[in-house]
Amino acid sequence: MEYEETIQSVLDDIDRRIAENIRVDELARAVNYSVYHFCRVFMALTGTPVMNYVVRRKLEYARYDLSQGKRIIDVAMDYGFDTHAGFTKAFKKRFGFPPSLCHLHIVAKSPEKATVKSVKIKHGGFNMTPYITVMTPFKAAGRTLRQKSSNVKHHADIPAFCFMDEYEVSIDNLLTDTSKLFSKSDAIKHCEVSMCYDVDPSSGEFTYLVGRGIFHPDDLKNIPADMAVVEINGLYAIFSTTPTPFEQHDRYAQVIRDTWNDIFTKWLPASEFEYDEIRKDFECYDYRDHGWYFDNKRQMDICIPIRQREEAKRKSQKKGKILWEQEMKRREQRQ
Numbered sequence: 001m002e003y004e005e006t007i008q009s010v011l012d013d014i015d016r017r018i019a020e021n022i023r024v025d026e027l028a029r030a031v032n033y034s035v036y037h038f039c040r041v042f043m044a045l046t047g048t049p050v051m052n053y054v055v056r057r058k059l060e061y062a063r064y065d066l067s068q069g070k071r072i073i074d075v076a077m078d079y080g081f082d083t084h085a086g087f088t089k090a091f092k093k094r095f096g097f098p099p100s101l102c103h104l105h106i107v108a109k110s111p112e113k114a115t116v117k118s119v120k121i122k123h124g125g126f127n128m129t130p131y132i133t134v135m136t137p138f139k140a141a142g143r144t145l146r147q148k149s150s151n152v153k154h155h156a157d158i159p160a161f162c163f164m165d166e167y168e169v170s171i172d173n174l175l176t177d178t179s180k181l182f183s184k185s186d187a188i189k190h191c192e193v194s195m196c197y198d199v200d201p202s203s204g205e206f207t208y209l210v211g212r213g214i215f216h217p218d219d220l221k222n223i224p225a226d227m228a229v230v231e232i233n234g235l236y237a238i239f240s241t242t243p244t245p246f247e248q249h250d251r252y253a254q255v256i257r258d259t260w261n262d263i264f265t266k267w268l269p270a271s272e273f274e275y276d277e278i279r280k281d282f283e284c285y286d287y288r289d290h291g292w293y294f295d296n297k298r299q300m301d302i303c304i305p306i307r308q309r310e311e312a313k314r315k316s317q318k319k320g321k322i323l324w325e326q327e328m329k330r331r332e333q334r335q
Contacts, residue, residue, distance in 0.1 A: 004116050006031050007045045011114045014054060018061050021080055022054050046119045053119065059094045060111045062087075066102035067109075075099075096268035096309070097275035106264055130237040130267070132306075137233035139220065140193040140282065142178055142211015144228045175210060181223070184216035191215075192285040195230065213284070234279055237271075239263060239302045246291035246298050256283075259302055268304075272312035279305035 010027055027050065028038035042050045058079040065075045076087035091099045112118070179186055191213035198207040209228055214220060223229060241259050244252045268275060275281075281304050288299040308316070 003041050004045060006033075007042055007116050010042065011116065011119065014057055015111075015114060018058060019078055019080070024050050045116050048119070055090065056094060057111075057114065059091055062091070062099070063095065063102060063106060064110055066099050067106040069103065072099050092274060093309075093311075094269060095264070096271060096273060097264065098277060101264075101275065101277065106261070130239045130304075132235070132237055132273075135233050135236050137231065139214045139223075140195070140209075140211055140230045140232055141182070141214055141223050141227050142193065142209050144207050144209045146205065146207050175212070178212045182212050182214050182216075182219040185212065185214045185219045188215045189213065190286050192289070194283045194285070195280055197280070230280055230282075232280075232282070234276065235306050237263075237267075237273065237304045237306050238284075239267075239304070241299055241302070243288075243294040243297035243299045246296050252298050256300065256302070263302065263304060272309055273306040274309050276305040276307045281305060 010031060013027065013030060014022060024039065025035050028035045031038065033041065039050055042053075046053060048056070062075045062079050065078070066072065072087070073084050076084055079087075081087035081090065088099055175192055193209070193211050193213055195209040196206055197209075198205075209230070211228070213232070214223070239259055241252075241255050244255050281302070284301040284303055286300075287293070291298050293299075
């Protein structure tokens with residue numbers, strides 16, 4: 001118990017001094033431990049090295065500041081990073097996506113109080129298993145709306161916007177239009193697509209695309225010149241929301257919001273993948289969204305473009321090389 005109380009006091013001290021240049025020897029001296037003994041105790045109780053934790057904690061506070069609309073360079077300087085590039089590299093390594101996406105995807109929430117138990121659980125990762133797949137290339141075509149809502153500042157806020165009475169009719173009309181244009185594709189796979197981009201956190205303005213996936217070549221000829229078209233391809237992580245009773249619109253919107261937030265605050269930071277900002281994320285609503293399955297419950301998919309992190313790629317290649325050499329050796333022994 002003495003060790004746990006001591007390390008808890010260190011965690012509190014780190015939070016108080018989060019914007020300072022924190023050194024291991026100073027932390028150890030504050031609790032009357034040698035540096036060696038302090039590092040061993042901290043590692044044993046939290047599961048992570050001291051300075052790794054300090055950098056991670058600084059980045060958690062930086063992520064919150066960015067979600068509040070602060071400039072990347074200002075936040076980088078506030079937490080002791082010498083350059084914009086150095087901060088971006090550390091941020092992407094920790095969370096799996098660049099700091100520029102914070103305004104779009106992160107729901108503002110101040111970092112929770114760090115405890116010995118929570119730090120160890122957080123270091124252990126997050127149990128959220130998506131379906132990883134290479135998308136068969138297709139096009140998403142639809143209409144865009146440039147809207148403004150005081151309640152919309154992040155992508156995760158968009159589901160609530162969609163379920164507002166004043167917008168549901170116009171969105172339904174747009175989907176009806178695309179259904180007529182792309183009927184052959186709809187017969188192959190019913191996929192209503194929504195995307196959110198160009199969010200302005202200060203004004204609440206955003207561009208919202210609603211349309212359908214095009215899977216039949218004949219439907220490509222039906223795309224009007226004024227319709228927005230997005231190419232979907234490459235590696236994606238697909239997250240299905242928890243089935244929700246059809247009549248519970250507010251609950252359904254909240255489940256979608258929570259899933260978006262968990263992806264960016266829990267799954268990506270703990271996974272071997274990072275967000276591929278070259279491509280677009282999107283929401284996919286198929287027949288499950290209409291309550292035709294799961295005892296009249298609704299479900300949809302959130303699709304995130306990903307790529308393997310460089311460190312994970314090197315480990316995979318090294319492991320593959322070792323396995324190949326072992327297999328070659330076994331073949332030689334059998335001959």
